[in-house]
Amino acid sequence: MMTSTTLVYLIALPLAGSAILLLAGRRSDKWGHLLATGLSASSFFVGLYQLSLMLGRSNSERPVTQKLFEWISVGTFKIDASLMLDQLSICFVLLITGVGTLIHIYSISYMSHDADRRRFFAFLNLFIAAMLLLVLGDSYLNLYVGWEGVGLASYLLIGFWNQKPAYATASKKAFVMNRVGDMGLSFAIMIAFATMGTVSFSGVKAAVDHTSTAALTSIGIMLLVAATGKSAQFPLQAWLGDAMAGPTPVSALIHAATMVTAGVYLITRSNFIFDAAPTAQLLVVIVGAITLMFGALIGTAKDDIKKALAASTMSQIGYMILGAGLGPVGYAFAIMHLLTHGFFKAGMFLGAGSVMHGMNDEVNMRKYGALRKFMPITFATFGLGYLAILGVPPFAGFYSKDMIIETAFNTGGAKGIILGCVTLLGAGITAFYMTRVMILTFTGKSRWDDEAHPHESPWLMWLPMAILAIGSVTSGYLLSHGDALVNWLSPLFVNHAEHAELLSPLVVSGLALAMVAIGVAIAFVKYSRNEVAAVAPTDVSIFTTIARQDLLQDRFNEAVFMAPGQVLTAVLVKTDEAVIDGAVRGVGRIALGSGSALRGVQTGFVRSYAALILIGAVALVAAIWVVTQ
């Protein structure tokens, strides 16, 4: 593999920005945001430069590596801290730095009234650096460092306004649930090291052939656990909704476009493991299918615009995970959907932020309405993202989502039919809840509070939205034209035999569009024809109630994990107090008691001491006399 000396700058630039801003403190308040944005942008340009170098080489010579330093050296076991940029990583690098830079620009204006804007930018830069390390690491251990880094940045940014206790709790919830997933990743690394003796991607890939299926399956399942944690997939999905406590640019960058897709990256990167472990691969598909329905159903009931988008993110990542679980045919489509989703979902989140900006940070969609006239640019960019997520041709989602649906159908057998129907149904529900968001926010009559004065956001905010909207329109076509992305990524995955086609692409597109049309129509009938109540009605069906409570995910976690955990803690505390503290206090009490008892001897009278000495001496002599007799 070729080596490069410039890869490190991708990470070093934003990392330096973060360090400077955090160390310089208040001194950098005036220029901190500009420095952070500039460094993020320069990292993007380094990425573009790397892409241009890559394009100039033949397909097999495209990956490059850079060794930074020898990290761990124990006997014959060596791990270098080294970076690797290949066809898959570069997609992520450009997405992270590109979307990241746009969101930096957006945040300059969005956060301009916040006294802590510099700290916010420091954390954003830290996130970019960690995320780049995640996708550039050449071994699972290097990836793990980035993996933890993005978790930290996510925690810091969700709790950015931690003066509100609910927000601080949300950040803790996200961190703790992520840790559960991280355990999976560390277990996967340990199993890989125990069975294969190596943790680098290339080493593991080479060792797959002579490793037992049981070991591969357990590694695969552990990697899946890691992916569910970071990507908010079932059963570790509950943190994503609460993560919306963070500032909206954070939701757009971390909890829509980049960090939550790390699980998809991990599974795609570990394709050689999942290809050799069908059980684990099947579980991946099941997790993806459950989550895509789960998120979609939650999305239909949410009145908070950010939470509706978060549920949608969960659902769309379910599509990606499902695609990645379909094996070699699906990896490229999962990545394609990931890239297009990065554009349209980030755009829509920024749009939501723009709406909130104009509406005094109101997030309840029932208090919006008729904003189209007041925020034309936001409406246009959000609308383009909306068309893209629906999968209306020729917008981005049409190419990426239809490919996943088509691939799901063509897996063959009952599995194919089930997966195909789930993905189709998901598309229909997606159309329903996204149309609901559009109608509630932008059309109908205004239901604002009296003090709301909706206005369009400044250009620093709408420019990134516009660029992302352009991406939402064009990225699907550009990536799928002539199978561009599939061919680009093909050296990474094993070649797959063509499946017999169950349904032709045209039929799949027709079905998907029909489902979308039905979803849109239902939403129109339900929300456009009738008046929308400004306060959420309470006399709703049991299904709506359950969906409003996130399908009882928190209740479930509290009943199954929290309550027994609290009982366990209580028992342990009691045991600690009774047994361990009891033993320590008992020793003390014995010493104290015997001391008190002996104190009576100390009368202070010399004569009694003398008498005691005499008695002692006599007793001693008597004892010696008895013994020697």
Added chain:
Amino acid sequence: MNAANYLYLSALLFTIGAVGVVIRRNAIVVFMCIELMLNAANLSFVTFSRINGDLNGQVIAFFTMVVAACEVVVGLAIIVTIYRSRRSASIDDASLLKR
């Protein structure tokens, strides 16, 4: 003369000393009783030296005398100081550390 008689005398003197230490309150008398016990021990040492026919006992008797001399110096100094400050030589009065 039978050497055992010296030992009986020694035991008698020691008992008188010990009883005196325990029952008397006057510090000077207690002090003298201690001297009596020391010299009773000395008498035993010398007697055993005679019985066994070596000089170890006699040597130790000299040591005891040295110790006794030092003890007298220190002890009398303490007693005089206490008497000066408390106008009393009763050892039961000197139990202030207890309180």
